[in-house]
Amino acid sequence: MLIAALRKEMLLQWRTRAQLMAVFVFGAAALLLFSFAVGPVAEMLRQFSAGFLWLGLLLSSTLTLAESYHAEMENHALEGLLLLPANPRALYYGKAIANWIQLTILGMALVPVMVILYDAGTTRIVALFFVVALGAAGLSAPGTLYAAMTAQVRSRQTLLPLLLFPLIVPALLASVKATSLIVLGDPMGQLKSWISLLVAFDAIYWSLCGLLFDRVVEE
Amino acid sequence: MTESVMTSTQTEKRNPWNAIAIALLFVAIYFGLIVTVADQYMNADLSFGLPLAVRTLTAVLGGLLGAVIFLLGDRLEGSTSTITLLLVVAVVFLIIGTYFGLYVAPPEQFMGEVQRIMYVHVPTAWNALLAMTFAFACAIFFLFNGDWKWDALMEGSIEVGVVLAFLLCCQGAIWAKPTWGVWWDWDPRLTTTAVLLFAFLGILALRKFVDDPVRRGVWSSVATIIAYVDVPIVYFSVRWWNSLHQLQSNPNTVSKPFWIPLRANAFGILLLMTAFILLRARVASLRLKNELAPPPALLESELGEVV
Numbered sequence: 143m144l145i146a147a148l149r150k151e152m153l154l155q156w157r158t159r160a161q162l163m164a165v166f167v168f169g170a171a172a173l174l175l176f177s178f179a180v181g182p183v184a185e186m187l188r189q190f191s192a193g194f195l196w197l198g199l200l201l202s203s204t205l206t207l208a209e210s211y212h213a214e215m216e217n218h219a220l221e222g223l224l225l226l227p228a229n230p231r232a233l234y235y236g237k238a239i240a241n242w243i244q245l246t247i248l249g250m251a252l253v254p255v256m257v258i259l260y261d262a263g264t265t266r267i268v269a270l271f272f273v274v275a276l277g278a279a280g281l282s283a284p285g286t287l288y289a290a291m292t293a294q295v296r297s298r299q300t301l302l303p304l305l306l307f308p309l310i311v312p313a314l315l316a317s318v319k320a321t322s323l324i325v326l327g328d329p330m331g332q333l334k335s336w337i338s339l340l341v342a343f344d345a346i347y348w349s350l351c352g353l354l355f356d357r358v359v360e361e
Numbered sequence: 362m363t364e365s366v367m368t369s370t371q372t373e374k375r376n377p378w379n380a381i382a383i384a385l386l387f388v389a390i391y392f393g394l395i396v397t398v399a400d401q402y403m404n405a406d407l408s409f410g411l412p413l414a415v416r417t418l419t420a421v422l423g424g425l426l427g428a429v430i431f432l433l434g435d436r437l438e439g440s441t442s443t444i445t446l447l448l449v450v451a452v453v454f455l456i457i458g459t460y461f462g463l464y465v466a467p468p469e470q471f472m473g474e475v476q477r478i479m480y481v482h483v484p485t486a487w488n489a490l491l492a493m494t495f496a497f498a499c500a501i502f503f504l505f506n507g508d509w510k511w512d513a514l515m516e517g518s519i520e521v522g523v524v525l526a527f528l529l530c531c532q533g534a535i536w537a538k539p540t541w542g543v544w545w546d547w548d549p550r551l552t553t554t555a556v557l558l559f560a561f562l563g564i565l566a567l568r569k570f571v572d573d574p575v576r577r578g579v580w581s582s583v584a585t586i587i588a589y590v591d592v593p594i595v596y597f598s599v600r601w602w603n604s605l606h607q608l609q610s611n612p613n614t615v616s617k618p619f620w621i622p623l624r625a626n627a628f629g630i631l632l633l634m635t636a637f638i639l640l641r642a643r644v645a646s647l648r649l650k651n652e653l654a655p656p657p658a659l660l661e662s663e664l665g666e667v668v
Contacts, residue, residue, distance in 0.1 A: 226627070284587060295570045296557045305567060305584060308560035309591050311552075312598040339598055350590060355585045357504060 144226050147236025154213055155244060161209060166248055168204035170255045177259060184261055191262035192322035196277065196314055199249050201218070203278075204303045207285040210241055211293035224359060234355035238286040238348070245278035262325045269333075273320045276340040280313030281306075283347040290358050316340040372563065378434050379443055380578050385427035386632070390454075393420030393624050424628060425491070428635045432514060432642075447636035454629030458484075462622030475539045479619075482532045484627035486554075488634050492522030493557060495638075497589040500582035509649050510642075512578040515585065516568065517641035519561050521634055526558040549600040556595045560588035574652045 153299040155162065176194040180186050214220040223233060250271055257263045265271060288305045320336040392408075396416060399405040431447070462480035496518040503511035533551055534544045545551070564584045571577040602658060 188611060269416060271546065287583070287587070291567070291584070294576075295567075301563075301567060301570055304563040305560075308556045308563060309588060311556050312591070312594045315598045315602055339594075339601070346590065346594070347587075350587065354586065357579055358583055360579075 143232040144235055147228070147232045148239055150237075150245070151210075151236050151240030151354050155240060161306065162206070162244060162248065165202045168205065169248060169252050171197045172198040172201055173252065173255050180222065187260040189263050191260035192318050192325055195249075195252055195256045195321060196259065196318045197275075198252055199278070200246065200281065200310070200314065200359075202248055202252075203281045203285060204246055204306065205303065206244055207241060207282070207289045207306075208292065208298060208302050210237060211289055215293055220359065230356040230359055231352050233359075234286065234290075234352055238282050238351070241282040241286050242275075242279050245282055245353065248334050249274035249278050257339070261343070264325050265333045266324050270324050272320065273317060273324065273337065273340070276344060277313060277317030277320075278310050279344045280340060281310055283351050284309050285349040287355055287358065290355065313340060313343045316343065333361055364521070365453060378430050382427045382430040382434075383446075385423045385430065386628075389423030389427060390421045390628055392416040393424065393620065393628065397620055397624070402542075408524075418527050420624075424631055428491075428631055429495070431635050432518075432638060444636050447632045447639075451629050451632035451636060452631065458622045458625030458629055461625060466619055466622055475536065476530055478536045479628050480622040482529070482536060483623060484630045485525055485529045485532060486550075487490050487627055488630045489522055489525035489554070491631070492518045492525055492634055492638070493561065493589065494524055496561075496585055500585035500589075503578055503582045509578070509646065509653070512574075512582075513642040513646035513649060515578075515582065516645040517638040518553075519564060519581075519585065520641055522638045523558060523561050523565060525630075525634070526554055526561070529554050530558060547599065547602070549596050552599045553592060553596045560591065563586065574649055648660065 173194055176190075176197065177187055180190060202330060208303065211220075253270065253274065285302075285306055288302055288309075292302040292305070295301060316336045316339040319339065320333055322337065323333045384489065390410070393416075396408045399407045410420075431443070458480060462477055466480075467478070470472050496515050499511045499515035499518060502508070504513060530551070533554070535550075537546055538544050564581050567584060568577055568581050571580060
């Protein structure tokens, strides 16, 4: 059931891949703009690179998450899906995993932009991508749930970030800290504790949001 | 669900729980405040020989239980008199607390007069957290029970909680400027309060944007549960990130003249908050009644006229 839901989401995303490309351009443009806030001081830009990367990804994520229910809102497709003899939880996890994959790809694509613009290169590329994947998981679990609500409401563009941003503060903090430790070096060995905080956040919200999702979509 | 709203609109009935709540609040105020005042200013021992820990526990539990019984009572649309009573007692306590805080209590040794802001700051913090916790409990009850009373109470407590959290941030900034030299500091409690404020403001916005009452209730309950679960995670993550705030005080680290304004204000704000939540929940439940009522054209009498 979950596989079928995931397959449907991935197929949808593949067919609208131009959208992912556009969101990537948006994120890259945001990274470019952030550097104007600091000025052309290479050392400072390097210092803040992790924060800029995650803010860029966060802003882009509101676009992809808000769009992720676009197909379900047309012609009452969501009601049709709920009429199927399938658990709504499978629908949620399918969508959340698809969003997670999309955000991870987006984050990994933004990393080279960060490296070039802010001179923030690192050789620990596997660890960096691991943190990107964990942070993206933290964004997508509550994001998918909130998008299910806000997609059905007027002025959804405002409401989703309003609900999501305060919530993901711990995930954002831990992701920025972990990324920054990877890029700038980790003399105190703190990386592990930030990654465990991220894992804990992910575990709590992936289970809690799955539990609450069927209440959100039921009529 | 519609019927439960309809029946609760019936005329006021005397509720024995009101008396119990008032008795509990009186016990709490007696042990929390009057005993200390008598001990400090009249050299009288009114404590019936109870040790300090028992008195404090009685005061805290009695105050909370009294407020919760008030809030849980099924009288959202009746008894203006109880709310008025709560408001009057609250104002009296706040006057006592302000007087003791500004004129009686000595200035603090290190921070001087600025420290007096603690007498409103700390009670506001306690009560803001209490209002949010009550909203969380209402959200859980609404999801499992479906009674509209919880929806109305949740709306009231979220709104009052948001106001208290906003006041808390303002008071914190005013206190931080002369003592730490900055308006804002990224310490765990301050940051958690700000995050909580924005999270609950978002929920209020969600409630404004959703017109269907069923969806509004369920969605805001879900959002409240998710936001409330976030609080400890935010707290610990920010604590790892940075820390400067002074440690929590307990009755042993605060000397007696400081307690009286602190406790008087704590009870004052608790009663004020209870009254405001009740008033606000009444507005919400009246609006719900309006929303859930069948459209006038479908009422039988009018149907007859149309046909």
